[in-house]
Amino acid sequence: MDLKDVRYFVALADARHFTRAAAAVGIAQPSLSRQIKKLETELGAELFHRTKRAVALTSVGRAVLNEARLLLAQAETTHHVARAAAGGERGELRLGFIEVAAFGLLPRLVAAFRRAYPKVAVKLTELSTTEQVTALRERTIDIGILRAPIPSQEVESVPLFREPVAVVLPSHHHLAKRASIKLAALRNEHFIFHSSEKETRLADEIAAIARQQGFLPQVGQHAGEFHTICSLVAAGLGISVVPHSAQAIRISGITYRKLTDPEIAIDYRLGWLRGSRDPVIKAFHSLV
16 A cells, blocks of 8 residues: 555545645645545445445545544654654664763763754663674674773774773871872872773773883782772772773772872773764764
């Protein structure tokens, strides 16, 4: 059944006159007659009683009229939804993010995007940078907030922001009296770093810089999340180095201090699979 024929049927049911109905849909009256006859043949039943002056719906015509109207309305809705989705105004955005982005950047971006595109559903998944590259490749996420450098030429990206790091230590620690702390001052401390299952790049960078300064960090504990790391610091099990935004974690008994000499910064990027033309991805990229 052609939607065009359904539209002709509804027009004739409303006008109850072939000439007026033909004018309403913009075709010649003989063409309208042929299309209605074709539709009746397809359905195997007459839809109209015909006279020289007018037409009237048969019982079958009356039975299918409401369904025909619903069908046309649904087709119109589908058309509007498709146009909105093509413009990035409807659909779903699957956004991957590294843990630290949840402390400040992620809530602001998602809130702004939902205000701008209220009909796009946002699905969030926390993944390391390496895991996001795999997820982008496998198309289980659409776009991600990752840490640079991104280990794949398949991912296209733009810079988001650059963030310094901070030392988190017990509030009673003797270094807590300082406004900032040099890495060399942590020579004799026990470090708490991310576990191997998570993104360990920051720990690797700290270790590499420490070796350049003549010492190797003593790692006493590992944990899978920054919240857990800060809890272990509060328990007096060591100190750690965390992204500046992790200071949003408020736990009694810990203090944050800026790490200097050297100043270490983390570069965050927005990344998506190279060549992707999804309009929702484009909309999020443009907003960011």
